[in-house]
Amino acid sequence: MFVTLCSSIYNELRLEDTLCDTVIRAGGGLDFKVHRLILCGCSSYFRVLFCIKPASQQQVYSFPGVSPNGMQLILDYAYTGSVTVTEDNVMELFEGAELFGIQDIVQSCYSLLLQKLCSRNCISIWKLAEQYNYTELRDKAFLYMLYHFEDIAGYSAEFLLLSGEQLADIIGRDELHVKQESAVFQAVLRWVNFAPEKHRDHMTILMSKVRLLLMPLDYLLDTETKVEQVKNNRQCLNMVIHTIKVRRESNTNRSQLRTRLPSHVLPAFGGIDNNHTTDKTELYDVRSDYWRTVFRSDKALPESSSCVYLNGSIYYIGGCENNSYLSSVQRFCLATKTWQEVGSMHKGRIVSALGLMAFFSQIGGYNSITYVSTVEVYDPLLKSWETASSMIHPRCNFGIAVLEDQLFVVGGVHKNGTSSVELYDGTIDSWQPVQDLEAPRFAVGCCVVERQPDTPEPQESHLHLVLTSN
Template identity: 45%
Template sequence: MSPIFSKTIFNELRREGTLCDAVIRVDGVSFKIHRIVLCNSSMFFRELFCSLSPPSEHQVFSFSQVSPIIMSLILDFIYTGSVLVTEENVLELLAGAECFSVQGAVNACCHFLEQRLNIKNCVHIWMLAEFHKCPKLRQKAYLYVLHHFKEVAGFSVKFLQLSVQQLGDLIEQDELNVKQESTVFEAVQHWINYAPQERQGHMATLLSKVRLLFLPSNYLVETVINTDVVRKSVSCMTLVIDAMRTLRESNLERPLTRARLPSAVLMTIGGSERESLTDRMDFYDVRANCWLAMESREKALRVLHGCVFLNGFIYCIGGTDLLNILSSVQRFDLVSHNWQELVPIHKPRKCVSAVALNGCIYAIGGTDGSEQKLAERFQPEDNRWVMIAPMLECRSDACAVALDGKVGGAEDFNGAIESIWCFKLFSDVYKEGIYF
């Protein structure tokens, strides 16, 4: 019997009140349930029911932690595997699901909140995720705050309610996404001014985490030193004076200090220079408005390859070394700067279209001298390429993108095809879209 069929049967029995062996009561509302079903989805209920010795039939369990509406939603999830999460119920549902250890419902709430992260709610969601022990959601919200720091500091009321430890943790991160370090100082000043009597004593702690050496000397003199809370603190003045002395005495254009890392970069990998292959890799720093070289410990020489980013790695697929058309696949680790050889694609080809979606990589089309319609899917955890349904027509050097859970693309190497195709992941079927 399939799990879906089983859930359907159990839910029908629950609605009919058939074979139920316990009752949950919330604020005068009773819910007939099957203990074995609740035990399957919740450690809370498993421990509760198994602690009864001997278990009595139709025992009533009363709870006051949630409302009847939320308990009904939790039971719906336990019996059906799905729940309707809305803006109105998500916070209460998350609290209830966490209280009763219904992890699937917790995950549904976290997914709902993750999809709705914005500059006004990200701090609140970060705090909620921390309180309810949802590490994945907490990390997503935390990174959202880091990557949108200027906007969050300016528009989020919850930002002003952060503790000094939480704010200090944010502003000391290399990943804090700010174009100018003055944004960090002004955010700290804004936080202090929200409750000056309580917070001015924290200025030295927070100022020590601002990268003062990234501030222009005139800003230090005209703005930082002229801030009342800085001028009245010996510790703050010492930090600023030391920074000014370092800036004045340094022979470097910018004294050595840890840089803030951009949250996103544009990379170029391989290719050819003057008709010769190159293993050169460069990345564009949008904040500094400049291109920088990235070092690699090994050489990866190829051109006309598919290239895609997934989970901290850059994958180079197929291509040519100017002598042979390649089936090899290499992966570059952005942390260790090492290349790793992976299992090859099924057929050597260049000008292959590559795109990542749902943790997998799709290599589509390309040419080995003649254009191809074949398509493959790579599953990183298995290091395995799987053939999927071929395209409706041959294409190479096409543009491929992922959107709304689908893979699609347009245009041929010869620029002669105007159609757009779309591949549905769960049906392995291509569908042609509208023309340009």
């Protein structure tokens, strides 16, 4: 109560220009009369600044890089202890708060920028985070640019203000998401045409980043004869002519080209290759129907492990190495292409695992002595395992799938093949048996498919499990 009353009185004195002892000048020359003591209380920056020189020696302090509105909001916070961060003021407020070291405001702005990241503002957020070395915000904004490049290049005013070096870096990335490579070429033309005198000198380096071999031959021929920016640049024209020649004279296999990484891929990690575990990671691109090696580990990955995708990372769980059953969990970050060991199960085993919302579970398995029924749940934020209710029957090498929020385990091995099927209810942490398979099955593959409208037999659900096995 007392603190609130004091804040109210101090703010009234400021607004009445009473007892103010210094002036803060924002960008544009707008002055704010303030009390030094109040600003010292909210910012160590101001405390150091005001203690360097006595009040009699300097009355006005200029901050041309802080907008008048941003300064007004910061001073309001200094006197009242509160500020409203909005999409309209977040950028200027962030810069001012960062300059003055007011971490409460910086954190509020940071959270809002992450929440409101979109095609319209991702470039300015990326530049801001780069300037102040906020690596998480910078990386997320940059990935957003790569994943939404066509929208940004086609409609964003910020795109046109990129430097040539920045644009070359973006379009040179394998992770750039475009449906057709021609979209990259059109983006370059839009950027150059925005400021021809200033931008045309970058045309050659930008064209070298466009993957011309991925473009249709007809499109290349039109580019050679009709696009002025190419026709008038000898180096760019030679690139197009050379590409046309290569396309006409060779049977270039698409798998030999340096393509962009697609937005949806099927990864394959580890496994056995010529009786040895492999260190190779491959991605399958559905659009172009080919596999591509994208990463090699420092050492071969364990065999018989399980993989789970969760929150931009792939977790590699358990497995067998040198006749030892592992409890380790390794995380592969798709953005950085790096491995990190993040935790261990309570016991080593060959397991089946499945991602569920913000967690993943490892279920059953084999530990070199016996088949197990235990279940553990991993929380990536806490990097810890918690036990859940065990299955009714121990098993390994079974099928697993989620059907309408219900987890099913199907078949598997327990001494011999089993036909039992169990359902897990996470709301009460319990397993219950459901109808057995018609015959025992192991090495089962499960997936969930949508029932087609012309399915002859009516179903209670529009989804059902499909099983395959050896």
